[in-house]
Amino acid sequence: MGERANQRHASAATGTSLGGGLSSTGVGRAGPVAAQPFLAADVGGTHARIGLVVAAPGGQSVKVLHYHRYSCADWSGLPAMLGDFVAQLEASPHAGLCSQLSDCAVACAGYVLDDAIVNENLPWPVSIGEIRAALGIRQLAVINDFEAVAYATQFIGADDAMSIIESSRPATRGPVLVMGPGTGLGSAVLLPGQPRAQVLATEAGQISLAPGTEREIEILRLFRRERSHVSFEDALSGPGLLKLYGALCELRGCTERQLTPAEITAAALAGNDAAAVEALQVFCGLLGSFVGDLVLLYGARAVYLAGGILPQIQPFLLASTFAERYFNKGVMRAWLQQVPVRLIEHGQLGVIGAAGWFLDEHKGD
Known part of the structure; x- marks a missing residue:
């Protein structure tokens, strides 16, 4: 993808x-x-x-x-x-x-x-x-x-990345998760080692979409009309944002405008399209939940968010439920609080x- x-x-x-x-x-x-x-x-x-x-x-x-x-x-x-x-x-x-x-x-x-x-x-x-x-x-x-x-x-320096979530403790050496939405949903894990690091390729974007709110359950039902397997990439990507917008227009009973993913993002940031604003809110919430899942899956000690979408929505991402959903992993919250999340330009x-x-x-x- x-x-x-x-x-x-x-x-x-x-x-x-x-x-x-x-x-x-x-x-x-x-x-x-x-x-x-x-x-x-x-x-x-x-x-x-x-x-x-x-x-x-x-x-x-x-x-x-x-x-x-x-x-x-x-x-x-x-x-x-x-x-x-x-x-x-x-x-x-x-x-x-x-x-x-x-x-x-x-x-x-x-x-x-x-x-x-x-x-x-x-x-x-x-x-x-x-x-x-x-x-x-x-x-x-x-x-x-x-x-x-x-x-x-x-070897990315502190000045090369924007902090999204700060760690509660000093940095610990270990796996580094790199992921982000663009045309698709990419993900890889850097495994430090000697004499050099290794990189683990993943198809994490194809993991089945796991809704975390009643609204997301409604959206999943609509997505399932088109295909039996709905992945995180079906929501967390440029085409996924388009699908989210269409689903929310249907749930809201409003007319769906023929917009591109970039135009949906722009409308959400401008605040002049309620369905676009909610689509981007859902997008950020699902992303936070998914990133938290991957941190636990790979035992990551740091996260870098990349891809083509996130650098365009930095303020929105920071004000969204991304962090709340990232930490919402029950007894594993304390672990996640030790794992910093940073945003990088591709x-x-x-x-x-x-x-x-x-x-x-x-x-x-």
């Missing part, structure tokens, strides 16, 4: 696994790596972010030399976007590096099946072979988009995470 995690790592040349981390200057790694520049891309259901990256001198960080964000709906496919990016490079101060490009790391929503990256929220199919052929590259390695973001959060994190993972994975090549 668009921006959710369930993907086996794939490489056109070698097997793959996980590790690495992001520092304030890029991605931290251990050991020497070739200083050859390569492409790193982060492809979600709505946007694709592409960067030209290179290992910094001394092998301690990755530098993003050139970066561009694309709207997926405006392009015929990922090969066309990558081709445009390379064309930009040829007209940039980095033109001399284009002849050296032989590798590409892609963080993409969905999962790999043979030559294809399968995802129902992408506007077009993705073929690994077609990308390699179009770019003339030696190797294309694939990691899930939320795994890449999780990989990149290891930005270049996926690109940097994919690049750092690739460098750690292929540093001996």
